[in-house]
Amino acid sequence: xxxxxxxxHIYNWETSNxxxxxxxxxxxxxxxxxxxxxxRYHPDNTIFTxxxxxxxxxxxxxxxxxxxxxxxxxxQVATYGFLNEFWFKYRIERLPYPLCYHVWDFYVTSGNxxxxxxxxxxxxxxxxxxxxxxxxxxxxxxxLVFHIPAYIQKRIEYYVSLGEKTFPVSRHPFLAGWTRRATxxxxxxx
Numbered sequence: 001x002x003x004x005x006x007x008x009h010i011y012n013w014e015t016s017n018x019x020x021x022x023x024x025x026x027x028x029x030x031x032x033x034x035x036x037x038x039x040r041y042h043p044d045n046t047i048f049t050x051x052x053x054x055x056x057x058x059x060x061x062x063x064x065x066x067x068x069x070x071x072x073x074x075x076q077v078a079t080y081g082f083l084n085e086f087w088f089k090y091r092i093e094r095l096p097y098p099l100c101y102h103v104w105d106f107y108v109t110s111g112n113x114x115x116x117x118x119x120x121x122x123x124x125x126x127x128x129x130x131x132x133x134x135x136x137x138x139x140x141x142x143x144l145v146f147h148i149p150a151y152i153q154k155r156i157e158y159y160v161s162l163g164e165k166t167f168p169v170s171r172h173p174f175l176a177g178w179t180r181r182a183t184x185x186x187x188x189x190x
Contacts, residue, residue: 001189003093006101007082009188010108011036011075013181021074022051022063027173034063035078036108037085045085047077082108090115091130095138099148101189106155109178117154121147148186155182 001009014036015021023033030038034051042048054070055063082104087093090112092104099118106114112128119126122137159178 007079010082011078035074094135098189152186
């Protein structure tokens with residue numbers, strides 16, 4: 001799977017295969033989200049310029065009901081956004097395959113916690129930045145096949161810890177989806 005294909009995969013996961021390009025869930029700290037990008041955390045992303053233009057073009061229509069051509073524009077901008085704002089910006093492409101894809105997807109949902117988890121597992125300083133030490137140590141983790149499932153387990157533990165802070169785990173509105181995504185990705189790219 002190429003990085004562009006995986007960026008499309010992330011987009012499809014974030015939007016339920018382009019059915020929900022827009023979400024504004026009251027319990028989501030990111031609030032207004034377009035194509036997987038939260039306006040709160042990515043206010044300068046070009047997806048919001050496009051989204052606001054499309055809203056004026058289709059003022060009476062909910063974004064999830066927009067014509068396919070509008071949704072395709074959102075998909076294209078979001079897909080390249082996942083490449084530029086995560087894969088390249090945070091140097092995730094420097095990590096070994098397939099570990100890089102696991103870190104990338106986790107980064108999209110949880111920021112630099114994805115890198116800190118990897119750093120703690122590998123013995124690198126857990127500063128959340130992919131530098132030379134992290135790249136070298138990640139190579140050791142990637143060489144040991146059993147470490148990738150362990151990384152996924154740490155990802156799930158992180159999600160559960162978030163849930164415990166805000167909701168009883170059994171009633172958390174996002175936990176089941178987060179954990180399903182983490183485990184499905186293990187089977188899709190590992």
